[in-house]
Amino acid sequence: MFVQGCFSVLQQGLPALGPVLLATFDLSLTQLGFLLASVSWGVVLTIYIWGTLVDSHGERLVVATGLGAAAAALLAASMQNAPLELGLALLVAGAAGSAAVVSSGRAVTREFAGAELGFAMGMRQVAIPAGAALSAAIVPLIVWEFGVRGIFVTFAGMSAVGACIGAICFSTGPVRRSGARPPEQPPPYTDRRILLLSCASGLMQWTQVSLNSFIAVMLVETQSLGVGTATGVFAAIHLSSAGMRILLGWWSDRSRTSLRDLARCAGVLTCSILLAAAVSNMQGLVVIVLLALATLLSLSWNGLAVTALVELVGSSRVGSALGLHATMMRLCTLPTALLFGWTAATVGWTTGLLLLAVFPAVGGAMLLQLGRVRPAMERSDERP
Numbered sequence: 387m388f389v390q391g392c393f394s395v396l397q398q399g400l401p402a403l404g405p406v407l408l409a410t411f412d413l414s415l416t417q418l419g420f421l422l423a424s425v426s427w428g429v430v431l432t433i434y435i436w437g438t439l440v441d442s443h444g445e446r447l448v449v450a451t452g453l454g455a456a457a458a459a460l461l462a463a464s465m466q467n468a469p470l471e472l473g474l475a476l477l478v479a480g481a482a483g484s485a486a487v488v489s490s491g492r493a494v495t496r497e498f499a500g501a502e503l504g505f506a507m508g509m510r511q512v513a514i515p516a517g518a519a520l521s522a523a524i525v526p527l528i529v530w531e532f533g534v535r536g537i538f539v540t541f542a543g544m545s546a547v548g549a550c551i552g553a554i555c556f557s558t559g560p561v562r563r564s565g566a567r568p569p570e571q572p573p574p575y576t577d578r579r580i581l582l583l584s585c586a587s588g589l590m591q592w593t594q595v596s597l598n599s600f601i602a603v604m605l606v607e608t609q610s611l612g613v614g615t616a617t618g619v620f621a622a623i624h625l626s627s628a629g630m631r632i633l634l635g636w637w638s639d640r641s642r643t644s645l646r647d648l649a650r651c652a653g654v655l656t657c658s659i660l661l662a663a664a665v666s667n668m669q670g671l672v673v674i675v676l677l678a679l680a681t682l683l684s685l686s687w688n689g690l691a692v693t694a695l696v697e698l699v700g701s702s703r704v705g706s707a708l709g710l711h712a713t714m715m716r717l718c719t720l721p722t723a724l725l726f727g728w729t730a731a732t733v734g735w736t737t738g739l740l741l742l743a744v745f746p747a748v749g750g751a752m753l754l755q756l757g758r759v760r761p762a763m764e765r766s767d768e769r770p
Contacts, residue, residue: 389449389556391516392548393456393486396479396541397425399521401599402620403537405606405613406525410534411469415603419727422599424473428480429487430716437488437709445489449552452485453545460542464535483545484712486552491708493556495696503693508635511689512628523621526614574707579698582756583645584711587691588718589749590652593659593742594684595719596726601681608666608735609674619674623682630686635693644694645757651687652750656743658683663739680739684746 401422408418440448456479463475494510495503528536574580601623605616634651638644658680665673692708699707729738 389453389486389548389552390490390510391520392453392544392551393483394516395521395544396456396460396483397429399525400425400476402521402525402602402617403534404599404603405616406529406534407469408603411472413469415600415727415731416724417469418603419599419724421469421473421476423595423722423724424476425480425483426595426716426719428477428482429484430713431477432481433484433487433712433716434706434709436485437705437707437712440485440488440492440705441703445493445556446553448485449489449556450549452482452489453549453552454482456480456483457542457545457549460538460545464538464542479541479545486548487712488705488708489552489556491692492705495704502639503696505632505635505639507693507696508632508689511631511635511692516624516628523617526617574699574703574710577698579756580695580707580710581714582752583691583695583698584714585718586648586652586749586752586756587711588715589745589752590655590684590687590691591715591719592722592745593655594688595722596738596742597681597684599722600726600730601677604677604730604735605674609669609677611674619678623678624685626682627685630682631689634686635689638690638693644690644697645753648687648690648694649750649753649757651683651690652746652753655680655683655687655746656750659739659743659746663736663743666736666739 404418404422407413407421408415411417411421413421436448436452459475459479459482463472463479466472466475490510494506524540525537528540532539602613602616602620605611605619606613611619634647638647641647658676662673662676662680665676691711695707695711696704726738726742729741
């Protein structure tokens with residue numbers, strides 16, 4: 387959880403810097419979207435490779451190498467004075483730091499199975515909003531004292547600590563049962579079920595990335611909140627989503643239908659965005675709450691998706707399956723922040739939100755189709 391959080395501080399918390407980056411580099415919303423997407427671009431380039439490496443070499447080597455390189459890239463980012471160079475440094479940080487995603491996921495799969503899996507994955511996923519909330523809390527303080535450069539130095543320090551913790555605590559080798567070599571299994575990209583789940587998750591992630599990237603800017607521009615207040619709301623959203631991820635994981639352990647639960651989340655998310663769009667031209671506490679609620683729901687479903695994925699694959703290819711899932715999700719969402727920023731600047735926030743609601747709706751329909759292809763999956767209580 388801690389190792390995942392060290393990367394999440396950067397990946398999920400970077401949007402809290404949105405208003406500061408706008409002012410520091412005199413960016414348009416479209417340019418800001420490009421800069422915020424740079425970490426995700428880096429993740430897409432390497433996360434499947436990290437996944438195959440963690441299946442064959444274990445979590446320790448992978449996470450220590452990846453987060454160590456991310457720390458170096460973030461130090462380089464702190465020295466940049468132009469948005470293009472900063473974006474390139476963040477791309478490298480994302481490419482290296484994505485090792486933490488597959489390593490932590492495989493470590494949880496190694497330790498937990500059966501009835502514990504959903505709750506354990508929920509706890510792992512808590513690191514993502516917790517990292518974002520921590521980032522939102524410290525951004526104003528560090529910017530006030532040290533400027534934007536201080537933020538990236540702080541991110542670098544957290545990545546370095548995560549690399550050390552992973553090197554000490556994580557496994558040194560791949561999963562083995564009774565000393566036997568695991569049977570050969572086809573790569574996950576040949577499994578139609580994994581591809582369908584990954585595409586549906588990518589459509590839901592489109593909404594998540596858009597709202598997470600621009601909620602602070604949206605609150606400042608449409609509700610006239612100060613930057614400090616907006617980042618406070620951002621932190622509260624992520625702290626609340628941590629509880630929601632644990633709750634959904636706990637529930638999936640009892641329902642044992644994580645796929646169906648994920649489809650229900652897609653439907654509720656769609657409705658919440660439509661409701662937020664209906665009031666987005668107004669001002670007041672109710673509007674702030676509805677915008678925050680839509681963002682909260684968009685951030686709460688990831689643990690269910692990972693649990694459903696683990697239920698589909700064998701333990702010997704969890705790392706590569708997680709890498710493929712994450713790659714496809716981010717391929718779906720690479721232009722997200724850029725396009726949502728452009729849409730908001732061109733036709734307004736209300737139309738942007740209405741268009742955004744289409745993605746979880748289609749993703750939910752795909753999950754229902756997958757449920758018909760693959761009925762509710764029974765979990766094995768065997769520990770890997």
